[in-house]
Amino acid sequence: SAVISQKPSRDICQRGTSLTIQCQVDSQVTMMFWYRQQPGQSLTLIATANQGSEATYESGFVIDKFPISRPNLTFSTLTVSNMSPEDSSIYLCSGADGSAQHFGDGTRLSIL
Amino acid sequence: GENVEQHPSTLSVQEGDSAVIKCTYSDSASNYFPWYKQELGKRPQLIIDIRSNVGEKKDQRIAVTLNKTAKHFSLHITETQPEDSAVYFCAASIQGAQKLVFGQGTRLTINP
Numbered sequence: 657s658a659v660i661s662q663k664p665s666r667d668i669c670q671r672g673t674s675l676t677i678q679c680q681v682d683s684q685v686t687m688m689f690w691y692r693q694q695p696g697q698s699l700t701l702i703a704t705a706n707q708g709s710e711a712t713y714e715s716g717f718v719i720d721k722f723p724i725s726r727p728n729l730t731f732s733t734l735t736v737s738n739m740s741p742e743d744s745s746i747y748l749c750s751g752a753d754g755s756a757q758h759f760g761d762g763t764r765l766s767i768l
Numbered sequence: 769g770e771n772v773e774q775h776p777s778t779l780s781v782q783e784g785d786s787a788v789i790k791c792t793y794s795d796s797a798s799n800y801f802p803w804y805k806q807e808l809g810k811r812p813q814l815i816i817d818i819r820s821n822v823g824e825k826k827d828q829r830i831a832v833t834l835n836k837t838a839k840h841f842s843l844h845i846t847e848t849q850p851e852d853s854a855v856y857f858c859a860a861s862i863q864g865a866q867k868l869v870f871g872q873g874t875r876l877t878i879n880p
Contacts, residue, residue, distance in 0.1 A: 699868075700870075756802070756817060757802070761810070
């Protein structure tokens with residue numbers, strides 16, 4: 657299965673700032689996704705990262721807040737913009753190869 | 769859109785006994801149903817999955833059953849061991865291993 661690496665693993669940020677999270681997979685995957693997992697909660701899909709085009713966002717998530725890039729098949733970034741304490745969460749990247757979906761270790765983000 | 773309900777939210781069993789976690793889904797077009805295990809502070813790990821053309825799948829001590837008519841699927845763990853303690857998430861997708869909708873999670877505790 658694909659090995660998915662995320663960085664940073666954690667960060668503490670000031671409100672109003674932005675942070676970009678990177679996701680690298682070790683093999684070509686057909687789809688990449690970004691999820692949010694609030695402490696003790698389930699996973700919620702933010703968006704599908706499309707190679708070379710705009711991401712597809714789920715209800716409740718917008719591009720201005722969570723801009724996403726996917727310049728090639730194995731790399732994607734998620735930016736959390738103009739952060740507020742409500743954005744404190746774990747952000748997870750995943751890759752799907754058509755048969756299964758696998759997750760990175762996540763980025764634990766705390767906003768002060 | 770798809771909605772996945774998972775029960776129970778917490779489950780405590782004696783080591784060696786069996787554990788069963790149940791999920792229901794709302795969209796009859798869903799065709800892929802994975803189960804993930806998430807240990808504290810770690811990534812969700814795919815442990816087993818089933819597709820809509822199959823009624824049951826086993827992998828050693830783990831099995832999943834699917835009832836398409838009733839729109840529910842279940843995870844069965846036999847001969848439980850302390851290392852089975854974790855949070856388990858079910859998920860469903862209408863697009864294969866792509867856009868996953870997750871259940872709320874079940875915290876499983878195995879008592880020695």
